[in-house]
Amino acid sequence: MEVVNRYVATRHHIEGAPTEADFEVKEEMARWAPDSGEVLVRNLYLSIDPYQLNRMKRSSVTHLAVEGILPGQRITTYAAGEVVASACEEYKAGDKVAGVLGWEDYTLFKPSPAVVMSKVADDAAGFPLSHHINVLGTSGMTAYGGFFEVCKPVKGEKVFVSAASGSVGSLVGQFAKLAGCYVVGCAGTAAKVDLLKGKLGFDDAFNYKEEPDLKSALKRYFPDGIDIYFENVGGEMLEAALANMNPYGRVALSGVISEYTGGARRAVPDLLEVIYKRITIRGFFAYDFLSKFAEFNAVIGGWVRDGKVQVLEDVSDGLESVPSAFAALFRGQNVGKKLVKLA
Amino acid sequence: MEVVNRYVATRHHIEGAPTEADFEVKEEMARWAPDSGEVLVRNLYLSIDPYQLNRMKRSSVTHLAVEGILPGQRITTYAAGEVVASACEEYKAGDKVAGVLGWEDYTLFKPSPAVVMSKVADDAAGFPLSHHINVLGTSGMTAYGGFFEVCKPVKGEKVFVSAASGSVGSLVGQFAKLAGCYVVGCAGTAAKVDLLKGKLGFDDAFNYKEEPDLKSALKRYFPDGIDIYFENVGGEMLEAALANMNPYGRVALSGVISEYTGGARRAVPDLLEVIYKRITIRGFFAYDFLSKFAEFNAVIGGWVRDGKVQVLEDVSDGLESVPSAFAALFRGQNVGKKLVKLA
Incomplete structure (x- = not known):
C-alpha cells in the first residue's frame, strides 16, 4: 500500500x-x-x-x-x-x-x-x-509524575505553579487541590487568571506580566512561603520562587519555556538559598514514568470521569x-x- | 566564678x-x-x-x-x-x-x-x-551525610569534588574511594593537587587555576561523564560540572565559597541540562544529620583508626x-x- x-x-x-x-x-x-x-x-x-x-x-x-x-x-x-x-x-x-x-x-x-x-x-x-x-498521555504523565513522584506533596502544603494555564500546569494545579494543598498559579492574561481561579479551582492566581517585582508578588501570594514549586518557566520566576521557598522546599523542573527562545535572561538562582533552606531541584520528564503509565492513568481517568479534573x-x-x-x-x-x- | x-x-x-x-x-x-x-x-x-x-x-x-x-x-x-x-x-x-x-x-x-x-x-x-x-564533628557529618545520604553513591560511579583539599572535600574524596567510586578533585595549587593524588588517594586531580576552560577540563578528566558532583565552590564550576554530568546525576550542594565574597560571578546553570539529564541538585548542611551523628562517627572513627582516612x-x-x-x-x-x- x-x-x-x-x-x-x-x-x-x-x-x-x-x-x-x-x-x-x-x-x-x-x-x-x-x-x-x-x-x-x-x-x-x-x-x-x-x-x-x-x-x-x-x-x-x-x-x-x-x-x-x-x-x-x-x-x-x-x-x-x-x-x-x-x-x-x-x-x-x-x-x-x-x-x-x-x-x-x-x-x-x-x-x-x-x-x-x-x-x-x-x-x-x-x-x-x-x-x-x-491528560491520559504525556501531559498527564508529566503532571502526575512530576507532582506526586518528584514533589511528594503533603496535605496542606503550599504549591506554586507557573505557566499554570498550560497543558501541564493546568493539571498540576488541579492535582494539587485534590491532594489537599493550597495552590496559586501564574499566567500571562487576565482571562487565564480567571480560568485558574474559576473553572480550575486554584486557590489564587495572578498575571505575572502585571507584577513589576516577582519576588514581592510571591511574598504576597504566599505569606507562609512556598513548599513546592512546579517549574514550567525558568528565568526570573525561578529566582523569585527560590527566594520565597520554605525549608525543605522542592522544585520540580518540568520545563523552562522562557529560556528556550533565548529571549529572556536565564535564571541565576541564589545557591545560598538552596543550601540554607535545603531545597531540592530535580529535572525530569514524562517518559521517566513510562513504567507507571497504566497506574497513573487509572487514577487520572477516574478523576476526569468524575468531573474532578477539567x-x-x-x-x-x-x-x-x-x-x-x-x-x-x-x-x-x-x-x-x-x-x-x-x- | x-x-x-x-x-x-x-x-x-x-x-x-x-x-x-x-x-x-x-x-x-x-x-x-x-x-x-x-x-x-x-x-x-x-x-x-x-x-x-x-x-x-x-x-x-x-x-x-x-x-x-x-x-x-x-x-x-x-x-x-x-x-x-x-x-x-x-x-x-x-x-x-x-x-x-x-x-x-x-x-x-x-x-x-x-x-x-x-x-x-x-x-x-x-x-x-x-x-x-x-572528621568526628561538623566536617565529617557534612562529608558523610552529604556524600552517602544526599548523593547515594553506587560502586563504580564517577565522582567530582571541588575544593577537594578543604576540610569537607578531602573527606568526601576519601569516602568516595572507600565506596568504590572513581574520584577526581580540583584544588588551587600544585601542592594541593599532589596531596590529593598522593596521600589522599584520589584517582586524579587538577589545578583549576591552570584550566582556561573548566568544561573541557572536566570532559578530559571524565570522558565517561560525572555521576556525582560534591559542590563546595559554585559559579562557573557548577556550570561546567552540569555540562559534564550523566543522566540521573546528583549534585550535593554543600557550599559555594566562590559566591560568598561576591567576587566571582554566580552560577547560571543550564536548566535544560538539568531537565534532560534528570539531574537532582540538593542543598543540605551538617546539622541535617544530627540524629545520625553517633552512627556516622562509628563508621568514620573506624576508618580513621584503621588508617583508611587521612x-x-x-x-x-x-x-x-x-x-x-x-x-x-x-x-x-x-x-x-x-x-x-x-x-
Missing part, C-alpha cells in the same frame, strides 16, 4: 522564537508492505509541545535525551491515530493508538519495546481520542496549522493543551 | 572578602554561678569555617538557618573545650566537650535539647581532641590568629580543616 504523506518540516535550524516562516509542508510517499512487520497509522491528533523547539536548535543539549530535528526531515511527536494497515498481530486496521508518531498525515512504525505506543481501549470510558495525548484542549485544524499552532505556544496564545486535529 | 573572656568580634558587617582589619579582639567578664544550671567551658580548639562569612553580611539569607552576626558581638562556632565549672549533673569539671561554643576563650552554656553539644569520650580511641570538631588539620595558634585564619580560607591558603588552638 502506498499513500501520499504530507509532513511538516523545519526549513533550517531555529535559534530564537519560532515563526510560521520557519516551517514548510512537504510530501513523500509512505509505503507499507504486508511482509514489513510495520503498522501504518493515519494520524488524527498531533501534540504541539514547547520542548520541540530545543530539538530544532543547531546545537543543544537535547541530543542527550531526545533526537535533534534536521531541517527538511520528518518530526516525531506524541500523537493519536487509527491503524490503516498492519503487518503484525498486536495491531489491526481500525485500532486506535497513541504514542510517538509524527507531525504528518501518516506514520509507519514497527512494534518493539523501544517504541512508545499504546492501543487506546475502544472507549468504554468514553474519553475523546484527544485525551489520550493530553481538561483544557486548544485545538487547531489541519496539518497546515501546525507551524502557527507551534509558534503560538511561545506567544502564550494557547490555553491548556495545544493540539492539531487532522481532517 | 568569674573569668576574663577574650572574644573575636567583627568591627562592622562584611560584604566582600574578609581581612584581618575587619575583626577585633574584645574582653568581657564571664560569670558562672553554682545555681545557674550553666556549664563553663574553656575552649581549646575553634573551628574556622567559610560559611561564617555569610552570617557577617548586613543582609543575607543566612538568617533562615543560622543567626546573623552583629558587629561587636560574640560569634558562635563549633569548637572543643574542657569543662571548668558545671552547675548540672551531666557535666563535671575536666570533661571534654565538642559542640556550639564561640570564637572566644570561655563559653557558658545551659544544657538543653536545642543546644548542640556532646561529651567527648575519654579518648579510649586515642583521637586527638581536634578531630572532634573536624585527616588534614591546618592549625593556627592563639585567639589573636582567628581573623587571619578566617581570611586565609578565602585566599585558598588552608589545607584541610582550618583550626585555631587556644593556649
Whole structure:
C-alpha cells in the first residue's frame, strides 16, 4: 500500500522564537508492505509541545535525551491515530493508538519495546481520542509524575505553579487541590487568571506580566512561603520562587519555556538559598514514568470521569496549522493543551 | 566564678572578602554561678569555617538557618573545650566537650535539647581532641551525610569534588574511594593537587587555576561523564560540572565559597541540562544529620583508626590568629580543616 504523506518540516535550524516562516509542508510517499512487520497509522491528533523547539536548535543539549530535528526531515511527536494497515498481530486496521508518531498525515512504525505506543481501549470510558495525548498521555504523565513522584506533596502544603494555564500546569494545579494543598498559579492574561481561579479551582492566581517585582508578588501570594514549586518557566520566576521557598522546599523542573527562545535572561538562582533552606531541584520528564503509565492513568481517568479534573484542549485544524499552532505556544496564545486535529 | 573572656568580634558587617582589619579582639567578664544550671567551658580548639562569612553580611539569607552576626558581638562556632565549672549533673569539671561554643576563650552554656553539644569520650580511641570538631564533628557529618545520604553513591560511579583539599572535600574524596567510586578533585595549587593524588588517594586531580576552560577540563578528566558532583565552590564550576554530568546525576550542594565574597560571578546553570539529564541538585548542611551523628562517627572513627582516612588539620595558634585564619580560607591558603588552638 502506498499513500501520499504530507509532513511538516523545519526549513533550517531555529535559534530564537519560532515563526510560521520557519516551517514548510512537504510530501513523500509512505509505503507499507504486508511482509514489513510495520503498522501504518493515519494520524488524527498531533501534540504541539514547547520542548520541540530545543530539538530544532543547531546545537543543544537535547541530543542527550531526545533526537535533534534536521531541517527538511520528518518530526516525531506524541500523537493519536487509527491503524490503516498492519503487518503484525498486536495491531489491526481500525485500532486506535497513541504514542510517538509524527507531525504528518501518516506514520509507519514497527512494534518493539523501544517504541512508545499504546492501543487506546475502544472507549468504554468514553474519553475523546484527544485525551489520550493530553491528560491520559504525556501531559498527564508529566503532571502526575512530576507532582506526586518528584514533589511528594503533603496535605496542606503550599504549591506554586507557573505557566499554570498550560497543558501541564493546568493539571498540576488541579492535582494539587485534590491532594489537599493550597495552590496559586501564574499566567500571562487576565482571562487565564480567571480560568485558574474559576473553572480550575486554584486557590489564587495572578498575571505575572502585571507584577513589576516577582519576588514581592510571591511574598504576597504566599505569606507562609512556598513548599513546592512546579517549574514550567525558568528565568526570573525561578529566582523569585527560590527566594520565597520554605525549608525543605522542592522544585520540580518540568520545563523552562522562557529560556528556550533565548529571549529572556536565564535564571541565576541564589545557591545560598538552596543550601540554607535545603531545597531540592530535580529535572525530569514524562517518559521517566513510562513504567507507571497504566497506574497513573487509572487514577487520572477516574478523576476526569468524575468531573474532578477539567481538561483544557486548544485545538487547531489541519496539518497546515501546525507551524502557527507551534509558534503560538511561545506567544502564550494557547490555553491548556495545544493540539492539531487532522481532517 | 568569674573569668576574663577574650572574644573575636567583627568591627562592622562584611560584604566582600574578609581581612584581618575587619575583626577585633574584645574582653568581657564571664560569670558562672553554682545555681545557674550553666556549664563553663574553656575552649581549646575553634573551628574556622567559610560559611561564617555569610552570617557577617548586613543582609543575607543566612538568617533562615543560622543567626546573623552583629558587629561587636560574640560569634558562635563549633569548637572543643574542657569543662571548668558545671552547675548540672551531666557535666563535671575536666570533661571534654565538642559542640556550639564561640570564637572566644570561655563559653557558658545551659544544657538543653536545642543546644548542640556532646561529651567527648575519654579518648579510649586515642583521637586527638581536634578531630572532634573536624572528621568526628561538623566536617565529617557534612562529608558523610552529604556524600552517602544526599548523593547515594553506587560502586563504580564517577565522582567530582571541588575544593577537594578543604576540610569537607578531602573527606568526601576519601569516602568516595572507600565506596568504590572513581574520584577526581580540583584544588588551587600544585601542592594541593599532589596531596590529593598522593596521600589522599584520589584517582586524579587538577589545578583549576591552570584550566582556561573548566568544561573541557572536566570532559578530559571524565570522558565517561560525572555521576556525582560534591559542590563546595559554585559559579562557573557548577556550570561546567552540569555540562559534564550523566543522566540521573546528583549534585550535593554543600557550599559555594566562590559566591560568598561576591567576587566571582554566580552560577547560571543550564536548566535544560538539568531537565534532560534528570539531574537532582540538593542543598543540605551538617546539622541535617544530627540524629545520625553517633552512627556516622562509628563508621568514620573506624576508618580513621584503621588508617583508611587521612585527616588534614591546618592549625593556627592563639585567639589573636582567628581573623587571619578566617581570611586565609578565602585566599585558598588552608589545607584541610582550618583550626585555631587556644593556649
